[in-house]
Amino acid sequence: MKHRYTLEPYKGMDCRFMCPNCRHRRNTFTRYIDTETQSYLADHVGKCDRLEKCGYHFKPREFFKTNPQAYVPRFKPNYTMTDKTQYFDTIPQSIVAGTMRGYDKNNFSMFLARMFGADGAIHLIEKYRIGCAKHWPGATIFWQIDNDDKVRTGKIMLYNGKDCKRVKEPFNHIAWVHRLVGKLRSLESRKSPESPKDALADVDNCTNTPVEPKTNLSDYTKNPEGILHTVASDYQLKQCLFGEHLLKLEPFKTVAIAESEKTAIIASMYLPNYIWLAAGSLEGLTEEKCQVLKHRTVRLYPDVNAYAKWHTKARELNARIPTATFVIDTTLTQNPTAYDEQRGVDIADKWIDNKLLEWEVEGER
Numbered sequence: 001m002k003h004r005y006t007l008e009p010y011k012g013m014d015c016r017f018m019c020p021n022c023r024h025r026r027n028t029f030t031r032y033i034d035t036e037t038q039s040y041l042a043d044h045v046g047k048c049d050r051l052e053k054c055g056y057h058f059k060p061r062e063f064f065k066t067n068p069q070a071y072v073p074r075f076k077p078n079y080t081m082t083d084k085t086q087y088f089d090t091i092p093q094s095i096v097a098g099t100m101r102g103y104d105k106n107n108f109s110m111f112l113a114r115m116f117g118a119d120g121a122i123h124l125i126e127k128y129r130i131g132c133a134k135h136w137p138g139a140t141i142f143w144q145i146d147n148d149d150k151v152r153t154g155k156i157m158l159y160n161g162k163d164c165k166r167v168k169e170p171f172n173h174i175a176w177v178h179r180l181v182g183k184l185r186s187l188e189s190r191k192s193p194e195s196p197k198d199a200l201a202d203v204d205n206c207t208n209t210p211v212e213p214k215t216n217l218s219d220y221t222k223n224p225e226g227i228l229h230t231v232a233s234d235y236q237l238k239q240c241l242f243g244e245h246l247l248k249l250e251p252f253k254t255v256a257i258a259e260s261e262k263t264a265i266i267a268s269m270y271l272p273n274y275i276w277l278a279a280g281s282l283e284g285l286t287e288e289k290c291q292v293l294k295h296r297t298v299r300l301y302p303d304v305n306a307y308a309k310w311h312t313k314a315r316e317l318n319a320r321i322p323t324a325t326f327v328i329d330t331t332l333t334q335n336p337t338a339y340d341e342q343r344g345v346d347i348a349d350k351w352i353d354n355k356l357l358e359w360e361v362e363g364e365r
């Protein structure tokens, strides 16, 4: 690694000084500079040219030993922290491949087929690599696949087949594949390993009540669920934007980001001029995830109730990622009805509503 403090390179006599030791009439003294801030250290920290006759050399290390208060930490994110977040676990492609079947039982895919026809649905399934989970009958997996085709995790969700709304009763139907992989690992340690494809089939009985990771060993024996979640918490998760794997196909295309995966997928059919990605949630639009959007124009499509929050976010992202441009699309805020606000519509809800109405009218005829 390059040293932070170096003797100032020679750029003319202006950058040579009188030696504090021999005080020679020629300026024989070179000072140390902080390459981080481009400023000098204290004026006696440096080296005299007159090696034989003077030999004065006061090093930065000695200076900071007696003047620790003068030390300014590097103006960079903490090194160990970024190193830690660099590493992440991934899910084998074979697991993803194993979930890409059984679409006739998948509520979300069947809804896509009703909306866009079978060809449209297949196009979307292949493009976003939408998977099927046995976790709940009819459930869908939205795989988070990054720019290098690495699978970070998968979000399992259940939609109602009739109107494509999420099933939130009697509990919110969301599960994460990396947690199930954790369960798979814990099973493997007890019996012979199964094929990865069985991973998702094997977790049908997994309860959905979140269990806090346990640290007390005696709890493990009492609570087998505790083991499950402790193993799962070993998984080094680094989420990415849903649909990130599509970016490399079209490096100059404008990107659009919705909150939910469902919205991004449906919007990609109505507004195909953008590469549609999803943040996953209101809080999911993070700087870390957005780093892949350098040099892009990015249109943000928050749900109707999230404009203020994403507005602030957009300003922050514009500052942090200066080569990208984040703008908010305001279509939804033009004339939101009270009803729209109450149910927190997003851009896809409008198209879905229209389809539902169309089907209703057709049914009556």
Ligand SMILES: [Zn+2]
Pocket: 019, 020, 021, 022, 023, 024, 028, 048, 049, 050, 054, 055, 056
């Ligand atoms: Zn000297």
